[in-house]
Structures are given as C-alpha cells and as structure tokens.
Amino acid sequence: MAPVQKRALITGITGQDGLYLAELLVGKGYQVFGLIRGQNNPKREMVEQLLPAVELLEGDLGDMTSLVEAVNYCQPDEVYNLAAISFVAFSFKQPEHTGNITGLGALRLLDAIRIVDEGKGRIRYYQASTSELFGKVRETPQTELTPFHPRSPYGVAKAYAHHMTVNYRESYNLHASCGILFNHESPRRGHEFVTRKITSAVARIKLGLQDSISLGNLDSKRDWGFAGDYVRGMWAMLQQDEPDDYVLATGETHSIGEFLDLAFAAVGIEDWKPYVKQDARFMRPAEVDLLHGDPTKAKKVLGWEPEVSFPQLVEMMVENDLQIESTRIPRQFVPPTSLVR
Known part of the structure; x- marks a missing residue:
C-alpha cells in the first residue's frame, strides 16, 4: 500500500x-x-x-x-x-x-x-x-x-x-x-536586507547603472x-x-566589510571603498555587533550540515543580480569601459 x-x-x-x-x-x-x-x-x-x-x-x-x-x-x-x-x-x-x-x-x-x-x-x-x-x-x-x-x-x-x-x-x-x-x-532575499542591498548595488555599479551604495555599520559581524x-x-x-x-549556523563569522570584499571582487573590482558611503540613517538605535552560532547539537542530532560556503553564497547572489540588472539595460546602452570585466 x-x-x-x-x-x-x-x-x-x-x-x-x-x-x-x-x-x-x-x-x-x-x-x-x-x-x-x-x-x-x-x-x-x-x-x-x-x-x-x-x-x-x-x-x-x-x-x-x-x-x-x-x-x-x-x-x-x-x-x-x-x-x-x-x-x-x-x-x-x-x-x-x-x-x-x-x-x-x-x-x-x-x-x-x-x-x-x-x-x-x-x-x-x-x-x-x-x-x-x-x-x-x-x-x-x-x-x-x-x-x-x-x-x-x-x-x-x-x-x-x-x-x-x-x-x-x-x-x-x-x-x-x-x-x-x-x-x-539567498538570491531570493528581499532588497531591504543588507546582503541583497549590497549584491544588487554591486551588479548595478558593475553595469554602470549606479555610482555608489550607502550603508550603516561596516564592522558588524554575522554568521x-x-x-x-x-x-x-x-x-x-x-x-x-x-x-x-x-x-x-555555519560556525563562522564575517563582517559587512568582508561581504563587500567578496561581492565587489566577484565583478572584478578590488577596491570597493570609492563606491561605499556610510550613512547614519542606516545605523540601528541599539546595535548587535557580533553573532556567531554553534550548530554542534543540530549536526549531532539532526545530521544537518551547511553545504554552501560564505564565498559561494556571495558569488551566487552577485551573479543572480547581474542577470536581473542586465535585463533592464536598453540594447543601445554600453557600460563604461572602466567597469567592464
């Protein structure tokens, strides 16, 4: 049956x-x-x-x-x-x-x-x-x-x-x-979240559709x-x-700055500082500076393991946003040669 x-x-x-x-x-x-x-x-x-x-x-x-x-x-x-x-x-x-x-x-x-x-x-x-x-x-x-x-x-x-x-x-x-x-x-993350905000902006900067991105605390660390x-x-x-x-959790922590390193590197931009501005409007009234999880129990009891690494995650999100933003470019538009990979 x-x-x-x-x-x-x-x-x-x-x-x-x-x-x-x-x-x-x-x-x-x-x-x-x-x-x-x-x-x-x-x-x-x-x-x-x-x-x-x-x-x-x-x-x-x-x-x-x-x-x-x-x-x-x-x-x-x-x-x-x-x-x-x-x-x-x-x-x-x-x-x-x-x-x-x-x-x-x-x-x-x-x-x-x-x-x-x-x-x-x-x-x-x-x-x-x-x-x-x-x-x-x-x-x-x-x-x-x-x-x-x-x-x-x-x-x-x-x-x-x-x-x-x-x-x-x-x-x-x-x-x-x-x-x-x-x-x-993930690539399905909402644009209001800092990770998707970054990867979307990086794609647009790469394609010459945007000049910079404004963020809050670049030192916050997350798992x-x-x-x-x-x-x-x-x-x-x-x-x-x-x-x-x-x-x-993955058991690893990375700062917003490290996320920026990988996201911009994924489009061939090694120095992201000229493109990133800090804005007090995006600072939390009470900041959470460090989150670092220990998934030992989940691994032992559930047999759970994360499979996608941090660099793979960032690259996945950037590539997705590059595809999305590329579809919005008029056919006659040519991005600045300085930003072409």
Missing part, C-alpha cells in the same frame, strides 16, 4: 525561506499549503508560477479566526511558522505592529493548532526563531543555552514567540520545535549561511521523535 501523503502548512511562503521550504517539501511528496495575507497580495502570482503544486490559502497572523479556518481546512501534519515582520530596521519604526504579528501571531497560530488538534498530538509545529534573540551576546559562540538579550522590537517579539512555543510544548504536549537560525541569505541549506534543518527538526530547539 502506498504511503499516506503528508500535508504541510507554511506561513510566510512568499519569503525566501517559505519558497525554499515549499520546494523541498513538494520534492519530498508533501501536499503543501501556503498562507498568504490579502486578496490582492502582489507576491501571489510569483508563488503560483514557481510552485504551481502549492495551494494558497488566505489568512493573517493578526486574525485568529482565519488561522483556525486555515488549519482546519488543510488538516496538516506539519505547520511551519515562517511569517513575521522580519526587517529589523522596520521594527524600530513600527514596534507595536511587529509585536502583534511576529510575537502574538505565533501565539494565535499555536492556539489555532491546539483548538483544531484537540489534544491528539498529531500536528507538529516549527517556530522560526532567530539569532537576534541573543542581541547583546553573553557568550561566544552562541548555543541553545545562551541567555537571550534582544536589542530590537523584532528580537523582543521573536523572544516572546520562542518562549510561547516552549510553553505550549510543555503545557499541551505539542510537538513544537524552535529553530534558532543565524543569518541565512551567514545559505537559506536553501537551512530549510533542510527546519524539516529535520519535525522528523524527530521528540521536539526540541536547535541552533542552525
């Missing part, structure tokens, strides 16, 4: 993680449902084109009724909560909205699962936690036991969601796991990996007999 097809519900399916995770699950034979907000969501068509096998449902982490209806409709075996107000700078401008969606939204989804599942313990839940929980770090590298000290409304909201997930696991016997993921990027690697870890967490929390 053929195995029963598993069903998964993904919130935040329009983001880079949601897209990679949906591709992974479809490839594993899952029936995948994606929750999107709004009737005229501008990203709906993109998801439908990339993932025609995914069924999209309308729902909102700010609306409990829609979440109960979505969970009840698709009767998932697994729920992945990837939706959030995830841009740290924006969270300082709209902290209440961030708390409502990123923090309370997770609570609403957990409660929707509790209501629909009726204590059967059938639905497994993944909560997207973040290295921003550590904020002003107490120790380096950071592990699952490192105390939290978030330094943004986004980080604080994620801390609430993380602790609420643990609380539902302990209170209602819910198979709920948190992935404390360090920075993970950067590839989003496609990290969704494998998400899935692996929900395949375990017991729920738990795991750090996913």
Whole structure:
C-alpha cells in the first residue's frame, strides 16, 4: 500500500525561506499549503508560477479566526511558522505592529493548532526563531543555552514567540520545535536586507547603472549561511521523535566589510571603498555587533550540515543580480569601459 501523503502548512511562503521550504517539501511528496495575507497580495502570482503544486490559502497572523479556518481546512501534519515582520530596521519604526504579528501571531497560530488538534498530538509545529534573540551576546559562540538579550522590537517579539512555543510544548504536549537560525541569505532575499542591498548595488555599479551604495555599520559581524541549506534543518527538526530547539549556523563569522570584499571582487573590482558611503540613517538605535552560532547539537542530532560556503553564497547572489540588472539595460546602452570585466 502506498504511503499516506503528508500535508504541510507554511506561513510566510512568499519569503525566501517559505519558497525554499515549499520546494523541498513538494520534492519530498508533501501536499503543501501556503498562507498568504490579502486578496490582492502582489507576491501571489510569483508563488503560483514557481510552485504551481502549492495551494494558497488566505489568512493573517493578526486574525485568529482565519488561522483556525486555515488549519482546519488543510488538516496538516506539519505547520511551519515562517511569517513575521522580519526587517529589523522596520521594527524600530513600527514596534507595536511587529509585536502583534511576529510575537502574538505565533501565539494565535499555536492556539489555532491546539483548538483544531484537540489534544491528539498529531500536528507538529516549527517556530522560526532567530539569532537576534541573543542581541547583546553573553557568550561566544552562541548555543541553545545562551541567555537571550534582544536589542530590537523584532528580537523582543521573536523572544516572546520562542518562549510561547516552549510553553505550549510543555503545557499541551505539542510537538513544537524552535529553530534558532543565524543569518541565512539567498538570491531570493528581499532588497531591504543588507546582503541583497549590497549584491544588487554591486551588479548595478558593475553595469554602470549606479555610482555608489550607502550603508550603516561596516564592522558588524554575522554568521551567514545559505537559506536553501537551512530549510533542510527546519524539516529535520519535525522528523524527530521528540521536539526540541536547535541552533542552525555555519560556525563562522564575517563582517559587512568582508561581504563587500567578496561581492565587489566577484565583478572584478578590488577596491570597493570609492563606491561605499556610510550613512547614519542606516545605523540601528541599539546595535548587535557580533553573532556567531554553534550548530554542534543540530549536526549531532539532526545530521544537518551547511553545504554552501560564505564565498559561494556571495558569488551566487552577485551573479543572480547581474542577470536581473542586465535585463533592464536598453540594447543601445554600453557600460563604461572602466567597469567592464
């Protein structure tokens, strides 16, 4: 007899993680449902084109009724909560909205699962936690036991969601796991994030479409990996007999300056300083200077390993943006010879 097809519900399916995770699950034979907000969501068509096998449902982490209806409709075996107000700078401008969606939204989804599942313990839940929980770090590298000290409304909201997930696991016997993921990027990263902002600008500078890029703190250090690697870890967490929390990271740290080194080198520009300006507008009110994860537990228990290196990641993103920006150049346009590789 053929195995029963598993069903998964993904919130935040329009983001880079949601897209990679949906591709992974479809490839594993899952029936995948994606929750999107709004009737005229501008990203709906993109998801439908990339993932025609995914069924999209309308729902909102700010609306409990829609979440109960979505969970009840698709009767998932697994729920992945990837939706959030995830841009740290924006969270300082709209902290209440961030708390409502990123923090309370997770609570609403957990409660929707509790209501629909009726204590059967059938639905497994993944909560997207973040290295921003550590904020002003107490120790380096950071592990699952490192105390939290978030330094943004986004980080604080994620801390609430993380602790609420643990609380539902302990209170209602819910198979709920948190992935404390360090920075993970890809060609699908939004342009508001510093990595994609850099690679897009580098491509445009290479093609003569842009003169410079303005950034904030160039000394911040992050543990950067590839989003496609990290969704494998998400899935692996929900395949375990017991729920738990795991750090996913590369175990390496690199500064914004190092990212710039590799990005500009990928287009043949060795000295990026003439093209980069520092702008106080892009400085955080409370900076997170260093994030460095220890993925030992994930490697040992989940058998998870990151496969894409930091240099490969940067080159992948630059090459993608070069292709995108090249399509926007009029045929008669000739880039300056000084920038031609």
